[in-house]
Amino acid sequence: MLESTSASAARTVIELSNVTVRYGGDMVALDNTTLRIEKGDFVALVGPSGCGKSTILKLVAGLIEPTEGAAIVGGREVGAIGTHAKRLGLAFQNPTMLPWLSILDNVMIPLKIVEPFRQEYRRKKNGEFRERAEALLEQVGLAGFGGKRPWELSGGMLQRASLCRALVHEPDILLLDEPFGALDQFTREELWDTMQALWMAKRPTVLLVTHDLRESAYLANRICVMSARPGRIIQDKTVEFARPRTLESSYEPDFTSLVQALRMSIAHVRSDAGKPAAASAPTTLATSRITETLP
Ligand SMILES: Nc1ncnc2c1ncn2[C@@H]1O[C@H](COP(=O)(O)OP(=O)(O)O)[C@@H](O)[C@H]1O
Numbered sequence: 665m666l667e668s669t670s671a672s673a674a675r676t677v678i679e680l681s682n683v684t685v686r687y688g689g690d691m692v693a694l695d696n697t698t699l700r701i702e703k704g705d706f707v708a709l710v711g712p713s714g715c716g717k718s719t720i721l722k723l724v725a726g727l728i729e730p731t732e733g734a735a736i737v738g739g740r741e742v743g744a745i746g747t748h749a750k751r752l753g754l755a756f757q758n759p760t761m762l763p764w765l766s767i768l769d770n771v772m773i774p775l776k777i778v779e780p781f782r783q784e785y786r787r788k789k790n791g792e793f794r795e796r797a798e799a800l801l802e803q804v805g806l807a808g809f810g811g812k813r814p815w816e817l818s819g820g821m822l823q824r825a826s827l828c829r830a831l832v833h834e835p836d837i838l839l840l841d842e843p844f845g846a847l848d849q850f851t852r853e854e855l856w857d858t859m860q861a862l863w864m865a866k867r868p869t870v871l872l873v874t875h876d877l878r879e880s881a882y883l884a885n886r887i888c889v890m891s892a893r894p895g896r897i898i899q900d901k902t903v904e905f906a907r908p909r910t911l912e913s914s915y916e917p918d919f920t921s922l923v924q925a926l927r928m929s930i931a932h933v934r935s936d937a938g939k940p941a942a943a944s945a946p947t948t949l950a951t952s953r954i955t956e957t958l959p
């Protein structure tokens with residue numbers, strides 16, 4: 665028991681311990697939240713708008729520090745002096761490409777700024793780095809588009825390129841904040857497969873914020889459901905569907921019942937907003953392939 669606990673501690677890359685975040689002194693965005701994520705896991709955070717999902721990503725990225733509690737990423741407390749021990753990749757709803765650069769140059773931006781790549785950028789930008797970016801573009805179905813400018817690509821293509829940019833420096837941790845939120849349903853579902861393939865190839869630790877419950881069930885190994893503000897994690901579900909998951913499998917009963925259970929939980933926390941979190945009842949799932957723990 666002791667051994668398995670310490671083995672699991674060794675694999676922990678993200679650890680929030682009793683973290684409270686207050687904005688402006690009195691606005692509690694995150695309330696006494698504890699979350700531990702192991703290396704290589706794919707965790708989705710779902711919950712009502714304004715419940716603190718992006719706040720958790722900002723904590724992990726080191727953009728903000730906890731008001732109370734501790735946030736440890738890659739073995740270091742966030743906000744500690746020095747660079748992040750673990751490299752991060754980021755992608756958001758809006759891909760924000762630099763319009764004066766080609767897609768290839770946009771994808772290579774992290775190599776230009778992140779150590780140790782930046783020292784070698786001038787030497788490798790037309791060789792190894794370029795090949796690395798082109799290989800990623802090919803992997804997401806954008807072979808041959810590297811020379812285009814951002815405005816020549818559709819929204820779905822830009823988001824594919826933005827995933828390449830988030831991964832080009834081989835980050836240990838990938839932070840995704842509603843990355844497919846602005847896309848139409850068909851494009852979004854295509855991107856799920858792209859995202860799944862990218863994760864399966866390199867196994868970065870992924871923290872995905874989404875309010876698309878099907879998306880969380882399709883992509884994640886673990887889904888953390890948050891309460892309405894002040895946010896805390898009220899359910900933690902392990903999703904054990906075999907990979908690669910497919911669109912067909914997302915219409916099977918296990919999958920749809922998980923999505924339904926998530927929907928009920930969110931409806932519950934929305935209607936419970938303002939009441940103590942303990943009032944939220946857990947949802948029981950009919951299927952044995954989904955396990956659930958309540959913190
Ligand atoms: N910089 C900030 N200053 C003040 N309030 C903020 C700030 N950022 C977020 N908030 C508030 O904190 C709460 C949680 O925000 P956020 O983490 O962005 O929620 P979510 O991503 O779940 O929609 C929201 O009520 C939001 O308005």
Ligand SMILES: [Mg+2]
Nearest residue numbers: 717718719841
């Ligand atoms: Mg948000």
